[in-house]
Amino acid sequence: MKSVLKSTRACVPTLACLTAGLGLVFSAAAEPYVVSSVPANGATGVSPTDAVIFTFNEPMNPQLTAANFVDFTDPFQVIVTTDSWSENNTKLTCVPSPSFPANKVIYWTVDGESATGEPTSGTDYGFFTTGGGGGGGSGTNALTSFSVGITHYYNQTNAVAPTLDPEYPYNFGASTILASNRTANTITVTLPTGSISNLAPNPFRPELYSLFATRTNLTTFNTTFPSGNYVFNVQASASNQTVTVNLPSSLTQPAAPRISNFAAAQSVVATQSFQLTWDAFPGGTSADRIYVEVGGVFQTPDFDATGALNGTATSVTIPANTLQPNSNYVATVGFYRFVTASNASYTTVAYRATVTEFDLITGSGIPGGPLVLTNGAWSAGRFGFDIKSAAGQTFTILYSSNLLSGEWYPLLTTNSPSGILRVSDPRSTTNRVLFYRARNGS
Secondary structure, X not given: OOOOXXXXXEEEEEOOOOOOOOOOOOOOOOOOEEEEEEOOOOOOOEOOOOOEEEEEOOOEOOOOOEXXXXXXXXXXXXXXXXXXXXXXXXXXXXXXXXXXXXXXXXEEEEEOEEOOOOEOEOOOEEEEEEOOOOOOOOOOOOOEEEEEEEEEEEEOOOOOOOEEOOOOOEEEEXXXXXXXXXXXXXXXXXXXXXXXXXXXXXXXXXXEEEEEEEEOOHHHHHHHOOOEEEEEEXXXXXXXXXXXXXXXXXXXXXXXXXXXXXXXXXXXOOOOOEEEEEOOOOOOOOXXXXXXXXXXXXXXXXXXXOOOEEOOOOEEEEOOOOOOOOOEEEEEEEEEEEEEEEOOOEEEEXXXXXXXXXXXXXXXXXXXXXXXXXXXXXXXXXXXXXXXXXXXXXEEEEEEOOOOOOOOEEEEEEEOOOOEEEEEXXXXXXXXXXXXXXXXXX
16 A cells, blocks of 8 residues: 655555545644744843743744844954754744853844745844853953964865965964953053054954964064063053063964864765864974864853863864755864963963864765655554664655645655654644655755
């Protein structure tokens, strides 16, 4: 009473479902929308660590529905959340990872579609304001920080060693981030050579002042930005401040990271987790740091955060479904050596880093061969069947009562870690005839 079509789409008619039933009653599909959000739209004093919960009026497609968050004072800073679905895919919970920025207005938008393919409508945007981030101080930055650093930039385009970036190989950076209860008129830095440069304020982050310079000749670069003392001078209406940051000669430049599984990084399956690997950091220790970023959608924790990669790490795992299929991501792996100091008024950081940029490319998102629906049988009053796939392959099972092309509806979207999944459909208890088929992806 079943047949199997071995292709990327498979169909099993369950004509054996001959139990008495009432048949299907169809109605026009309602447009899905956000019924409510927690915190409520316009809420204030929200803890930066609080989850944001969206409730929809009907089950949604988790693969195609997402919430996005942005702080318009820093629109280029990606706000990452860990998302989960519950209550039959009508509730989306977004946990900030790390916390939302404190004392900021966070804007959110929700976009996606229902389980039946209808796009979202209604109130799909809003905002809330976070409270203080804790840890003392009167705002997001309890202390003023000063940093200087040297970064060498490389590109890797094949499996062999990376090469120096032809346009920005040698880079110098200096920055000051003011404590949240401070303002400044001007900030300058005096180099070990005696040269004085102004730090420019960031129009989106008024507490951030920075200086960036690049050279293509290493000798010229080292002469301009040598090891030694860099003296910051903060001029403000309330009070001035002078701070020295030492870039020690003992802080050696790290070697360029080399992606050891470069070929695999050119054909990543987005629906599966991917382990990115690199050669060991020469001389790397637990006091050093490694930072990985992929196209703004994945990054390892900050240096002082839980889970940060130290200098002995040689890999990181990008979780399944973090990346989109058929996409090209600019990715970087950086090796960092640094020294820090702090007191009750400010912190200082001096670092040397070497960063390698490369392309990480995803394929169609279909990790393996055809889908096979088989072993149809009744159990506990329901019709069920197995679906065989490649391990970890994402697929969608659809059902219909009449085989008409426009009347197939999603039963579920899932993946099978082991390559075989048993499906039991409660609709079979009330429908005389049902057909099933499956497709790769969502």
